[in-house]
Structure formats: structure tokens, C-alpha cells
Amino acid sequence: MISALKRIWLISIREWKRMVSRPLYIFCMVIAPIFCYIFFTTLMGEGLPNNMPVGVVDMDNTSTSRNIVHNLDAFQMTDIVAQYSNFDDARKAMQQGKIYAFYYIPRHTTEKALASRQPKVSFYTNNAFLIPGSLLWKEMRMMSELASGAVGRASLRAKGFTDKQAAAFLQPIVIDAHPLNNPWLNYSIYLSNTIIPGILMLLIFQMTIYSVGVEQKNNTVKKWFGYADNNIIIALTGKLLPQTFVFFMVTSLYDAYLYGFLHYPCNGGLFPMMLAALLLVVASQAFGLFLYGAIPSMRLAMSSASLWGVLSFSLSGFTFPCMAMHPALQGLAYLFPLRHYFLIYVNQALNGYPMIYAWKSYLMLLIFLALPFFIIKRLKMELMNYKYMP
């Protein structure tokens, strides 16, 4: 009689040998995740996009209007790459993808300003590309306020105001913004921290289903179950443990890379994040198994897993908040492990709150672990009795 532990060990060894001998496993479990770590963090390595191309239509062409253009160019994110002679040319350039925004100063702007006839300048930001559009909008609006203020300041100075008094007169109320824990508004911090685990989760879903399904496909279920004395729990534990180990190593690597090497905010310490990563791995495995039990065709199960995995990027609510979605979708979001991981990340790593504030999310990830028990009997029957259907 061999003990259960010994059996699990034997199956794990068997699974380990399969994993290291097949390029597909190595690709999906190690190479693809590491590629994504490097891809997202270097793509957005700048943090905030600096010097985005912007155009100017200066119909006025006086020292004042040129001054506005110069000042705008000096802003961090704006880079004036072209002057256009009229509105249509600028719009064309935008449609050709050469610029993300342009600033329009009509004829006689200076003249009207000096004569107190209130000229009107305008700026156009292309929000079909939302991020450059809204970042440039912010700078151009500030520039316009400053331009208006400069005229006001000149007349106040003439009346004998000091600069400080003039500033207080022109802008009685000032807003001081404090973006918490990511004061640079770094996009990589904002996105990579959730996209990377999301991709891992997707791959874990698929690998779990694939590695179980491939036994059925290759007619090796009998052999596999033979090691486990036909006990499905032992069989699955032995099979999935080596994967849990590898995936946990890979997630730890990303914790080390983001928080240790790139120094992204990890205000709650590394332990809560590693715990969250471990829970994400096992919750995703459990969810994968659940799908395979519920949908006994390997390919259908893998397709559903892909669907779920890809949807979780949207439904976790890290780009478009859940609160703005349809109420039905807000409820659905609970069924995505990534949603809970994202909430833990915000709570622990980004904001560094005590772990107790994130208990619900930890618990939800734990609940995913119970899912396979609902389908385990069915799964066993499927595996033992049915043949792979292409």
C-alpha cells in the first residue's frame, strides 16, 4: 500500500517531466509571462508620455501670439512639431495621424485683447486617442488660462498691483491636487500592475484545462489514474502541484521585478502581494478545473477560459471603473478572480492599507478554491468514461 503523499509525489514527478520536455508548456508558463513583464514595463517606461506631437495655427502672428506658442511648447507633454497656415490643414494633419492636438489663434487676437474686445482662441484635442487627447487638453487649457491671465496681469500691474496681489486677484481660489501614491500619474504603474497578473491568470486557466485534457486526448487517463489508485483528488493534486509551483515562482518573479527592481509602489510590504499572487494562482487553477468539469469538451472549456480571461481585463475595472458599468456587469465582476486581485493590489501595494481592509477580496479568492468540488464527480466520470472528441 502506497501512501497518498507518495502517490502525489509520483504523479508530480511525472507531470514535471512532461512540463520540462514540451516547448508549449515552457512557452506558456515561463517565456510568455516574462515577455509580458518586459513588454508592458518598457513600452510605458516613460511613465507619462512626454513631448507628444502638437500643431499650431497662428493666424495672428504677433509677438504675443508667438509667445503663447513658445510657452505651450515649453510644457512637458506638448511638443509643437508644425505650424499650419489654416484650420483645414491642421485638421488634415490630425486625420493623417501626424498630431494629436492643435492650438488655434485667430487673426486680430492681440489687437482685440489690447482693445478689450475679448478675442477667442481655441484648441482641438483628438479624443479618438483618449490618453494623448486628455493629457494635451489639460496642458492647453492651462496655457489658455495663463494667456488670459497674462493680459489681466499687465493691466493690474499698470494699476500698481504687486505680482502677488495680481495673482490673488486673477486666481482667488487655487486647487492643489494630490494624486495619492502615484504622484507622477505613471501609466505603467497604473496599468502593468493589473495587466500582468491578468495575462498570467489567462494562461493559468488555459494550462490547467490543457494539461488535464491532454491526458484524455492521448488516452493516458488510465495510466495517470493508476498512479493515484483511481482517486481523482490525488490525481489532480499531483498533476497541478508542479504547475502551482512554477506559476508561483513566475508571479514571485514579477513581484520582485516590479516592486524590487522598478520600485513601483508597494506600500503594504511584499508579503500581502505574494499571498495575493499565490491565491491568484490557485484560484485560477481551481476556476480552470471548474470550467473543464462544467464543460467536458476540452476545446470548449479552453475557449470559455479564454473568453473569461480576456473579459477579465475589462471587468476587473482597472481601466474603466466597475461603478460606471451596467449593474448586471457589476455583479458579474465578482466572478472574475482578477477583479479581486486588483482590489487587493490597490489596497495593499498601492495604498498600503492594513490587510484587514482587503479581507473580502482575499476571502473571495479563497472561495474560488471551493469551485472544483462541485464538479469533481462529474469530471472523474468524464475522464474515465469518455473518449476525446475532436
Add this chain to the structure above:
Amino acid sequence: MELYDKIKDGISDIFYIWRKEMHMILHDEGAQLFIFFLCLIYPLLYSFIYNNEIVHEVPVVVVDDSNSSESRKFLRYLDASPDVNIVDYAPNMENAQETLRKQGAYGIVHIPRSFSKNIIKGIQAHISIYCDLSGLLYYKAIYGTCTDVSLKMNKEIKISRLGNTTNRQDEISTAPIEYSDIAIFNPQRGMASFLIPAILILIIQQSLLLCVGLLAGTSRENNQFKDLVPIHRKYRGTLRIVLGKSLAYISIYSLLVAYVLIITPKIFHLIQLASFGTLAAFILPYMLSCIFFAMTVSIFMRNRESCLLIVVFTSVPLLFISGISWPRSNEPTFWKILSYIFPSTFGINGFIRINSMGALLKDVEPEFRMLWIQTGVYFITTCLVYRYQILLSRRHVYNRLKEMKQKIKKEV
């Protein structure tokens, strides 16, 4: 006469392979899933998720230490705005932070004790806002609204101080230079209008990669020697196979593409500025380059399931590398070069400009040209890999024949 026969033969073979491939696609449950579910349902799902476009009523908590008529006015304006909702008035910052920790709010607006006193004294008065950065849209809503409200109040304060006589005077002295901001091509600054067009284009490429990869994997699995190309009288020419198969994909995907790119945006009232002619002219090379790209890649698919594992996760990096989110002007050179491999890069950029920005074909010329170049390059690579596969399967059969001959010899 010989040439004529050869061409005739070739064309009949092409149509034979086309029929075979159509049959395979339409009778394969997996392929149906990738084609119909992915192309028909996915666009609807995504549009449904993002259809609310923007975030309204972001919850904030207020700490009003000033408690003056000025501060209350500021808060009234703030609460009345569409994007911000004051959920609580906390007595101090500690309590407000606690609300933030419990995710009851995503921002704190703090008005200091000296606020109204400073306004009256003619010193700049400050209001601090603290935003949770779990979502940039929260920050955008809170910061944007507070700035708007402060500008509005500034104007009122200035007017009361100036003591002008006419309204026109008020207007001029508070804003010597007026400005207007125009969010062109996506006037509501919505999430769906910006993201969905890119997703729609990407779906076409990914669906083709999956479908063609799956069929290639199936052919290999059903083949005795695990080869992609069967030994068959009709399957002897490279060009015939490539043209026959691609014709099958074209006939199925032309309809799907029309549905994905024209009907879905209509259902969800997304921006559609494209004229049919421009769109069709642009999408043709996109579809062709995707098909040949998928056919080239498909030779790496050893079995039915591997395409799922390899293709699905790339969707997210591909979306980012196209420059829809992080601007293309700021992409590191290395990734920019890598992005030239994928039809989706040019497809997304061109489609957004045509569909959302009303560009004409000549405005997207660089993308249009790149797609044709890709079509050409991937057509050649497809022919090359298929040529190689034909030779490979011939060699396998030949070897097997030799083996059998030797066996027979031995037995004799």
C-alpha cells in the same frame, strides 16, 4: 495548349481545395466557435461593457474646516456637477481617510480653515484634493470638476471685486482672452468610442489566427505523418493550396468583417464617419494580410489546442503595441519595429482614422501601403512554408514507401 490545360487544371484544383476548406470550416465545431462566437458575440459584449462611455458621480468625501458661505458654495457647485458626488462630510482628515480605506469614496476634498478669510483678505485661497489612483478616470473626474468649479467661482469673485457697471465689462475683465476647447472626433471623451474600434479590428485578426491555426492543427492531427498537407492528387501545387484555402477564408470573412465593422458600431451608436468605399478599400488589404499572416503562423500549430494557448494572450500586448492607449509617438523604437510584423498595428491606426476621424484613403496612405506590403510578404512566406510542407510530406511518404519495400524484400 499545354499551358491552357495547366491553368484550367489549376483553377479546378483551387476550387476543389476551396470547397474542401469551406466544408472543414463549416463542419468543425471549434472553428465555428472562433468564427461566429468571437466575431458575432464578442463585439457586442465589449460594446456593452464600455457603452456608458464615462464615469459619472465619482464618490468623494469632504472635509470642510472653513464652514463658511464661500466653502459651502464651492461644495454645492461640486455636488451639482455630473461627475462628482459628495457622499459624506467628515469632521476631520482622519475620518475622511478611513472612508477612503473602506472604498466608500475615491477622493477627499479638503477646504482649510483660512479659506474664506483669505478670499476676503485678497490672498490666494487653496483647496486640496486627494485622489485614489486605482483608476485614472476617478482622478480625472475629481480634478477636472474641482478645477471647473474653482474657475467658475474665481470669475464670480473677480466680478464682485471689480464693481463694473455692465455685464459686458464683467466678461471682458474676467477673461480678456476667451478660449474654447473642442474634443474633436470623440466629443464626449468616451471610453467606448475610443476603445471599441481598435478591439473590433483586433478581433478580426485574432479570430483568423485562431481559426486558421485550429484547422492547421486538425489537419496535422488527422494526417498519418503529422503533416500539414495531405498527399492527394489535387494538393500538389503550392499556389493551388494557398489560393484555394485563402479563398475559403475570404468568402467567410468578408461577411463577418462587414458585420463586425459596420453593424456593431451601429447597434451601439458609436462614431461612424467612414464612407463605405473608403472603408472597403482599406479593409481589403487588412483582411488579406491577416489571412496570409495567419496561414504563415499556422504551420507552427502542432495540434488543435495549441493555437488557443499561443494566440489568445497576445491580444492584450497587440492592442497596446498598436498605439491606441499609449501614444505611438512615444513607443520605444524596439517595440515600434516589432509592431511592423502585425497587420493589426496598421489596421487599428488606419481604421480609427477612417471610422472615427473621417479620414480619406489618401490620409491613411502609409498604413494602406504597409498593409499591401504585408499582404505581399506574407503571401510569399505562406507559399514558401507550404512548399516546404509539401516537400516534407512527400519525403515522409517516400520514406515510408522505402521502408515498406525493404520490409517486403526481407520477408520474401
